[in-house]
Amino acid sequence: MGNGRSASFWFDVWTPLGQLIMHLGPLGPRALRIRKDVVVADATRGSNWDLPHPRLQQEVALHSYLTTISLPLSTECDDMFEWIAGDSSLCTFRSATTWEVLRPREETKDWFDVIWLKGSVPKLAFTMWVANYDRLPTRTRLASWGVPISADCPICSRDLETRDHIFLSCDYSFEVWREVLIRCNPPTSRFTEWSELLSWIRAATSKELRLLRKLATHTVIFHLWKHRNNLIHNQTSLSVTTVFHSIDREMKNIISANRYRKSLCSLMALWLR
Incomplete structure (x- = not known):
């Protein structure tokens, strides 16, 4: 996470909870009063997160993680996206690497x-x-x-x-x-x-x-x-x-x-x- 101006609040995986739209469900934008098209920076106001008081356990988990992020967000670096394939991270998506992680691998048979x-x-x-x-x-x-x-x-x-x-x-x-x-x-x-x-x-x-x-x-x-x-x-x-x-x-x-x-x-x- 950099300045939060390119990472989607709902659809990018910028928290350990995965996509927030999946974590909070389709009613998440209504519960947090945040539109689906906003970026992470739009959910902040100065040195605070602009979110309502949590009611559900999923919202509590999100608030707990947000307390670990220092605000205001840095303006000197941009958001950086990484693809995680197995134990390695990639700057760009590679289908070959993803396939090697997804398919089960066994030792080469002698025949x-x-x-x-x-x-x-x-x-x-x-x-x-x-x-x-x-x-x-x-x-x-x-x-x-x-x-x-x-x-x-x-x-x-x-x-x-x-x-x-x-x-x-x-x-x-x-x-x-x-x-x-x-x-x-x-x-x-x-x-x-x-x-x-x-x-x-x-x-x-x-x-x-x-x-x-x-x-x-x-x-x-x-x-x-x-x-x-x-x-x-x-x-x-x-x-x-x-x-x-x-x-x-x-x-x-x-x-x-x-x-x-x-x-x-x-x-x-x-x-x-």
């Missing part, structure tokens, strides 16, 4: 770089994200919720349909992965757990190969889940060659659509065999 990346297709990344959390409605999860269905894998019928089985351990999925891994440098052993898949992605020897593995994994997970749903709901069974052809076409489209990105322009040469 973040595998799922959310530039150049990825949203629907593929979303399916990968849900699969990473093991939240896809596999038959074992549906059966655990009380749904009266068999928990066996609908593709091979040899094991329970869990996330790791449907995407990694199933013989059908393994054949799909075999075609993909030829283009991404295969691991030394077959994947059996989800953590092994994530480790293989991060173990790439170059930035380009790591990015290719991420995009390929997104695409494989999406199309395997799509094939599984078509088999259950539409009774449509596709060969491994057909599913891989869809994956191959999807990968070529992703790389072609991002051919002007520096990080993706060299991926086509790695993918083509």
